Structures are given as C-alpha cells and as structure tokens.
Amino acid sequence: MTKSRSGLAAAFPAATELHDPLLEVVDLATSFQTPRGLVRAVDGVSLTLARSRTLGVVGETGSGKTVLIRSIMGLLPRHGVQRSGKVIFAGRDLGALGERDLRRVWGTEMAMVFQDPxxxxxxxxxxxxxxxxxxxxxxxxxxxxxxxxxxxxxxxxxxxxxxxxxxxxxxxxxxxxxxxxxxxxxxxxxPKLLLADEPTTGLDVTVQAQVLDVLGTQQAERSMAMILVTHDLGVVATRADSIAVMYAGRVVESASTAVIFDSAKMPYTEALMRSIPRLDAPPGARLAAIPGRPPDLTTVPTGCAFAPRCAYVTERCIHETPPLTESAPGHYHACWNPVGSPEGEQAFSTNLAKGVMAAVEIAQREVRK
Amino acid sequence: MLSYLAKRLVQLAAVVFVISVLAFLLVHLLPGDPSVTILGPFDTPTARAEILRQLGLDKPLPQQYLTWAGNVLHGNLGRSFLTKQSVAHAIAEAFPIDLELVIVSQVIAFALALPLALVASRRPNRAFDRLAGTATFGLLSIPAFILAVILALVLAVEIHAFPATGFTSLTTSPVQNLRSIVLPSLALTAGSIAVYFRLLRSDLISTLQEDYITMARSKGLSDRYILLRHALRPSSFSLLASAGINIGSLLTGAFVVEYLFQLPGIGYQIVESISARDYLMVQGMALVVAVAYVVVNFAVDFLIVLLDPRIRRA
Incomplete structure (x- = not known):
C-alpha cells in the first residue's frame, strides 16, 4: 500500500488494484517441531488469487490444507512452528509481520470459517x-x-x-x-478474503448445500475472495473458479476448475475424481478408493510423495521429485508420467500387466538391497 | 434453570436430613452416656435413671430425634451440661470467627492464585510458570502449623506487626479484629493458593488449545481480552468445585491454626467439647459445620451452573 505509484494509478487506485492479485503466496513452507521430529506440513506452496474469486484447495486429510490456510493468515501456534516464504496480501507481505501487526489484518481484512462450529x-x-x-x-x-x-x-x-x-x-x-x-x-x-476450512464437513448433505449457498451468495454480494478448503472435489466443482490439489504439503496440480475436471494430469487428481460418487455410473458400481494412506510428514521421502500409491508409478518417481511445471497456460502439475501422456499410458499399462502395485514391488526391491 | 435449582434444593434437603440423623446418633453411639458426666461421683442407678428420664433419653430413638429436631428448628440446640451455656449461643460466638478466617484466607488465595495462573498459562513451562509452580508447591508442602509458627515468630514476635495470639471481635474494634485474623488466615491460605494456582493454570493451558481460542485470535482480539473473556470462564469449573470442598473442610480443619493462635473458633471448641464429652455441644457444632459445608457446596454448584450454560439442560 505504501509503494509509490504513478500519478495516474494514484488517481485511480481501484482500477489498478483490480488487476493486481489480492493474494500472492510464494514458496510458503510451514514445519512443526514435534517429539517425533520436524513435520513439514506445508512444503513450498505458491498460488495466486484475484479479487472476488474462489480457489478450491483439495486434498485428503493430512495433506496440509488446513495448515496452508492458517499459514496464509499467520494463525499458527506461537511456539514450535517455523514458517517461511511470502504471503503478499493487498500489496503487503504478511510473512514478515509479527502477531501484533497481523492482528490488524485478522477479522477485518481476512477472516476464517472453521471446520467444526x-x-x-x-x-x-x-x-x-x-x-x-x-x-x-x-x-x-x-x-x-x-x-x-x-x-x-x-x-x-x-x-x-x-x-x-x-x-x-x-x-x-x-x-x-x-x-x-x-x-x-x-x-x-x-473481510476481503475469506478462508473457509472444510466448512461443511460436519454437516448433513442437504445442510451442506445450504451452507455452501450462503457462502456463495455472501461472497458475490460482498465481492470477496475465498479459499475453500475441502477433501471433496464435488464441493468445489461448481463453486470454485480454480482448484489447487494438495498432497503431502505440496500443490501437485492446479488449474481452472473446468481444466481440472476435463483434463487432470496428475494421477492423484484423477484418483480423487474417481472417488466421487456419480449419478451416471451403473448401479452397484464400486467407488474407486485410493489404496494406502498419505505419507508421514516427519520423514520426507525422496521422489514423488504419491508414488507408493500411484498406478502410474515408474522407477524414476521413486528417486526424483517431479517439479511443478506449467503444461498449458495456467495449468500446473508435478508428475513424471502425467495422465493422458505417452509416458503415463505406458507406465499404467506396464503396471496393469504386472497385476501388482508397481510401487509395492519397487519398494520390496529397495528393501532387499 | 429453575427446575435444575429445585432439583438441587430437594437433594440439599435430603442431605441435611441425613446429616441431622447422623449428628443426632453421633452422641448415642459414643461410649459413656451423659449421666456419668453429670453425676460424677454421685453416680447411683436410681439417680442415673432419673437423669435419663429428665433428659428424655429413656424414650425410643425416633421420638428423641423428633423432639431434638423440633428444638433445632426453633434455634434451640440445648444447653451444655458442663458450662450450662446455651449451645446455640456458643456457636453464634465461635462460628463468625471461622467464617472470617475462611473468607479472609480465601480472598488472599484467589487474589494471588488467579493472576499467577493467568500469567503462567500464557507461556507454559517458561521461567515465570516454573517459578510460580515451584513456589506454590513449596507452600503446599509446608504444614499449616509450621507456617503458623514461622509467621508468628517473624511477623508478631520479631516485628510486632500483628498480635501473636488472641482474638478481638469485629464489633469491639474492626482494625484490631482484622489484625488478629491476618496471621491465622495467612497460615491457612498457603495450601489453597497452591491448589488453586495449579488447577486454574492447567485448565487454562488446555482451554488455550481449544478451537474457539484460535477462532477468537482469528477475529483479531487482543491476548488479554481472549484470556479474560474467552478462556477464564470455561477454565474455572474445577477451581470452583475444589474451592467449595476446600472452604468446607477449612471450617473445621482450621482447628490447629485456631489452637496455635488461641482463636476460639468452631474447630477449637469442638475439640474442647469432645475431650470434655460435652455431647450437646459436639452435636450442635457438628450439625452447624455439616450444614455449612453442604450450603457452601450448593452455592458453588449454583455458581458453576451460572457460568456453564451447558449444565442447565441436565
């Protein structure tokens, strides 16, 4: 806000502000000191959010969604926490502020809806x-x-x-x-930004829809931006402008909502989507659960964190961490063998032919070594 | 809320009834009957029967109880066989001393424990918390009678700030009264401070982990406001419950301190009466103390209901 602006921009601050993102998060990382060691709950997340837009943050329990939005706000325990990275909100870097200064932003400029009322x-x-x-x-x-x-x-x-x-x-x-x-x-x-942490998880399905509608209406009326955190892709499908999928403290895929649902690149996103019940599925069809559980964040494995549960896994995934790359404008993903790519198809059919989770086999080999 | 109170009142009445029966039986269960005390060397079977008849002790127990309870309700607790003093009168003299002792010691205890716990809970296991924890633990481990002697030695004998023994009633001289009550109150308060500090501190620490505290922080409220307006109330329930029990037991448990400072309180009188086998005195005082105990705890329960709306439905 205190940045010097050109004369024209100073005369029309609203016009220029509309083009700036409201929120820009750069390489945000948060770790907790626990008796079992350092837990890297959020591990280098970057994202941007424009004014009055909605970003859906999706992931399983323990993927770091809650810690991510609390880190954006700076609303973390006072002791045993390390936070790094930038959180630029309406032109100010909140990452550099202490709690005393953050308190002026809390409630009035950004507010949080908690999971369990x-x-x-x-x-x-x-x-x-x-x-x-x-x-x-x-x-x-x-x-x-x-x-x-x-x-x-x-x-x-x-x-x-x-x-x-x-x-x-x-x-x-x-x-x-x-x-x-x-x-x-x-x-x-x-507030200009509302951080909603699984606001409907504890509610009946019919009430869920009502509460989400209330959020949507209020957001539109107040032209407020919102980050909607959920483990349920179905919740954000019609309500978010863009989606960031989180796994083990990182964003593994992000794009506009339409792109995520049309052409997800990341096997984890695909797996999440297949776990949503569909009306057009044949009666009695089984939901595809994702095998295994998210990794323990105290021991950060080398390679892709999703590899042990992935149907597209190859040797490379175990040893090298895939970077978050932009495959199409605005579509980022972190995968060596993306869904729909030649590498992905090959990896998938090889794993299918073997009949076992390739990851299990590769892991067993590692142990024998 | 009202129905809850009504239920508790019925409970209270039942408890008071049981207490009165026990107080009544107490004396009958003790070995040696009052005629022995009264007659002393003039003990003959006919004289004894005559005494028992005069006192109504030859009647069946339920009838004796009803007569006694009726008198009690009229404020007549009988007369001591030994001193011929009215029991009710003796209690009216002794009880205010205990009341004053308890009130002053509890005011001191809360005035010290509350701020200590509020400050300590903000940074658990840091320097202040550890210091306060150790200091209060030290207070807890010193028996009241030792602390009383130390206090008397230092504050009364050495610097003459307070009288070492004796009691001046409130009506005679309020200032002297307060001076005579300060040392015994301090001796009694030590244990309370430690217990209250520890209970409130640990409840505050766990309350401060609650979601609704994080929520209050997210509204941008100050730490002090959150501590006083959001954390203190839900953290005070076990403190209040223990204060109720503590106050009740201080009413009689102050005996040692009363003895050391020569304060003629209830505890002091009960012990004197027991050794003199002054059975009506013991009975009356036991009854009053027990009823006071029940009333204090009822008041505490009521306070907790006021503070915690979730209980009102129960």
Missing part, C-alpha cells in the same frame, strides 16, 4: 457477544449499532428470528445453524 464457538459465551465483540472492538461500533449489525448479519446468513438467537448459547443451535453463525462472525467486519 461446535468446537470453534465458545460454549459458555452467548452467540450475541461472539458476534458483536469484533464489531465493537475491531469495527468500533457502539453497543446498539453492533447489535443491529449482528441481527442483520444473522438474517443475511438465513437464521430465523435473529434477535432472539443473539441470546442463545452454541449448544442450543443445530449444526447447520452453528455453521451459519460462524460464517456471520467471519463476515462481521467485511
């Missing part, structure tokens, strides 16, 4: 105070104005008789209502 709302504090405290302390409203704003917020996220609800405690609300309250709290001070 039961544990993320204070059980012994009324909804009203949880909602009005940031309005009063951060936005500087007086008591009356804060209450009126809170009522309007609750109404806008679809809560019936909002004025009475202000006096409720979290345990008196249903799961869907709690998540709506949480969204209202996050929206309270009008």
């Amino acid at each position: 039961m544990t993320a709302l204070n059980p012994v504090v009324r909804i009203g105070r949880q909602l009005t405290e940031s309005l009063r302390l951060r936005a500087g409203l007086d008591r009356k104005a804060a209450i009126e704003t809170a009522v309007a917020l609750l109404e806008s996220v679809g809560i019936a008789s909002p004025r009475e609800r202000l006096r409720s405690y979290p345990h008196e609300l249903s799961g869907g209502m709690r998540q709506r309250v949480m969204i209202a709290i996050a929206l309270a001070c009008g």
Whole structure:
C-alpha cells in the first residue's frame, strides 16, 4: 500500500488494484517441531488469487490444507512452528509481520470459517457477544449499532428470528445453524478474503448445500475472495473458479476448475475424481478408493510423495521429485508420467500387466538391497 | 434453570436430613452416656435413671430425634451440661470467627492464585510458570502449623506487626479484629493458593488449545481480552468445585491454626467439647459445620451452573 505509484494509478487506485492479485503466496513452507521430529506440513506452496474469486484447495486429510490456510493468515501456534516464504496480501507481505501487526489484518481484512462450529464457538459465551465483540472492538461500533449489525448479519446468513438467537448459547443451535453463525462472525467486519476450512464437513448433505449457498451468495454480494478448503472435489466443482490439489504439503496440480475436471494430469487428481460418487455410473458400481494412506510428514521421502500409491508409478518417481511445471497456460502439475501422456499410458499399462502395485514391488526391491 | 435449582434444593434437603440423623446418633453411639458426666461421683442407678428420664433419653430413638429436631428448628440446640451455656449461643460466638478466617484466607488465595495462573498459562513451562509452580508447591508442602509458627515468630514476635495470639471481635474494634485474623488466615491460605494456582493454570493451558481460542485470535482480539473473556470462564469449573470442598473442610480443619493462635473458633471448641464429652455441644457444632459445608457446596454448584450454560439442560 505504501509503494509509490504513478500519478495516474494514484488517481485511480481501484482500477489498478483490480488487476493486481489480492493474494500472492510464494514458496510458503510451514514445519512443526514435534517429539517425533520436524513435520513439514506445508512444503513450498505458491498460488495466486484475484479479487472476488474462489480457489478450491483439495486434498485428503493430512495433506496440509488446513495448515496452508492458517499459514496464509499467520494463525499458527506461537511456539514450535517455523514458517517461511511470502504471503503478499493487498500489496503487503504478511510473512514478515509479527502477531501484533497481523492482528490488524485478522477479522477485518481476512477472516476464517472453521471446520467444526461446535468446537470453534465458545460454549459458555452467548452467540450475541461472539458476534458483536469484533464489531465493537475491531469495527468500533457502539453497543446498539453492533447489535443491529449482528441481527442483520444473522438474517443475511438465513437464521430465523435473529434477535432472539443473539441470546442463545452454541449448544442450543443445530449444526447447520452453528455453521451459519460462524460464517456471520467471519463476515462481521467485511473481510476481503475469506478462508473457509472444510466448512461443511460436519454437516448433513442437504445442510451442506445450504451452507455452501450462503457462502456463495455472501461472497458475490460482498465481492470477496475465498479459499475453500475441502477433501471433496464435488464441493468445489461448481463453486470454485480454480482448484489447487494438495498432497503431502505440496500443490501437485492446479488449474481452472473446468481444466481440472476435463483434463487432470496428475494421477492423484484423477484418483480423487474417481472417488466421487456419480449419478451416471451403473448401479452397484464400486467407488474407486485410493489404496494406502498419505505419507508421514516427519520423514520426507525422496521422489514423488504419491508414488507408493500411484498406478502410474515408474522407477524414476521413486528417486526424483517431479517439479511443478506449467503444461498449458495456467495449468500446473508435478508428475513424471502425467495422465493422458505417452509416458503415463505406458507406465499404467506396464503396471496393469504386472497385476501388482508397481510401487509395492519397487519398494520390496529397495528393501532387499 | 429453575427446575435444575429445585432439583438441587430437594437433594440439599435430603442431605441435611441425613446429616441431622447422623449428628443426632453421633452422641448415642459414643461410649459413656451423659449421666456419668453429670453425676460424677454421685453416680447411683436410681439417680442415673432419673437423669435419663429428665433428659428424655429413656424414650425410643425416633421420638428423641423428633423432639431434638423440633428444638433445632426453633434455634434451640440445648444447653451444655458442663458450662450450662446455651449451645446455640456458643456457636453464634465461635462460628463468625471461622467464617472470617475462611473468607479472609480465601480472598488472599484467589487474589494471588488467579493472576499467577493467568500469567503462567500464557507461556507454559517458561521461567515465570516454573517459578510460580515451584513456589506454590513449596507452600503446599509446608504444614499449616509450621507456617503458623514461622509467621508468628517473624511477623508478631520479631516485628510486632500483628498480635501473636488472641482474638478481638469485629464489633469491639474492626482494625484490631482484622489484625488478629491476618496471621491465622495467612497460615491457612498457603495450601489453597497452591491448589488453586495449579488447577486454574492447567485448565487454562488446555482451554488455550481449544478451537474457539484460535477462532477468537482469528477475529483479531487482543491476548488479554481472549484470556479474560474467552478462556477464564470455561477454565474455572474445577477451581470452583475444589474451592467449595476446600472452604468446607477449612471450617473445621482450621482447628490447629485456631489452637496455635488461641482463636476460639468452631474447630477449637469442638475439640474442647469432645475431650470434655460435652455431647450437646459436639452435636450442635457438628450439625452447624455439616450444614455449612453442604450450603457452601450448593452455592458453588449454583455458581458453576451460572457460568456453564451447558449444565442447565441436565
């Protein structure tokens, strides 16, 4: 914000800002000091997000999605954490700020919706105070104005008789209502960026859709950017402009949503997609589960982290880490044998012919050595 | 909320009834009956029967209980056989001393333990936390009677800041009263400080790991605000529960300290009465102490319900 600008840009700051990305993350890495060693939860992630756009971050449990968005915000435990890389938000590098300065950005410019509204709302504090405290302390409203704003917020996220609800405690609300309250709290001070961490995971399917619709409507009305984290590609399919697929703390593929669904290059993305139930699948068709589990992030293996579970694996994947490369404009992937490429087809048919997971065989050979 | 309170009140009444039966039986279960004490060397079977008849002790137990309970409800706890003093009167003299002792010692304990725990929990296992932990553990391991002697030696005998023994009532001189109560209160408070500090500190540390604290941080609220407005309340339940039990046991457990400082409190009087086999005195005081214990814990439960809305549904 303090950068010197040309006279024209200074006269029309909004016009130039529209072309700058709102958020630019460069080589962000976060590790935790644990008794078992250093856990590299986020390992060199770069991404950009334009104003009022939605980025879907997809990956399995333990792939580093939550840590990624908390690292973007800087909302990490105070001790035993190492964070590096740049987080340029509206022209400022948040990576260089301490918590005291970050606090000015939190809530008012970027806000977070947490995964589990039961544990993320204070059980012994009324909804009203949880909602009005940031309005009063951060936005500087007086008591009356804060209450009126809170009522309007609750109404806008679809809560019936909002004025009475202000006096409720979290345990008196249903799961869907709690998540709506949480969204209202996050929206309270009008953030430019909303970080939603699996906002629908704990909810019934019908409620999930409602909550996602509330998020979508609010986002459009406020022209707010959003990072929507989920383990479910189905959730982001219609709601995200672009998607970043994470595995073992890295982005392994990213592109616009249409490209991801049409021509995913990364075998992991393909596997995730095949695990979504489809209406047009024949009755009784099995869902393709991904064999194995994500790697332990304390021991970073050489090569591609997905190799042990991959149907396209070759010798090279075990020994060399594939870099994130741009295969088409705006489409990045990190794979030696991408889906749909000649290398990929060959690797897949070779592995299929062997009848066993090639990775298992290669690993056994490694052990025998 | 109201139905919860009503339920608790019924429970309270039941507990008080059981206590009264036990207090009543207490004396009958002890070896040696009061006639022995009263008659002393003039003990003859006819004199003894006459005494028992006069005291109503020849009637069946349930009838005796009803008579006694009826009197108790009218504030009549009987008269000591030895001193001919009214038991109710003796209690009215002794009990305020304990009350004052407990209140002053608990105010000191909370005033020290609360800020210590709040500061220590922000940086667990760092210098301040370790120092406070060691210091309070030291206090916990010193028995009250040793601490009392040390306090009396240093603050009363050496620098004459407080009287070493004796009690001045609040009505005689409020200042002297406070001075006479400070040393015994300090001796009693040591253990409470340590327990309260430890309970609140560990609950605060675990509360500060909760999602809703991270959520509060994400709103950009200050550390102090989060600590006081979001973390303290949900961390205070085990502290309050233990304070209830602690206060109850201090009412009688203050005996040693009362003895050392020559304060004629309830604990002191009970022990005197037991050794003199002054059975109505023991009975009345035991009853009052037990009821006080129950009432304190009821008050604490009520406070916890006020602080934790989740319990109200139960």
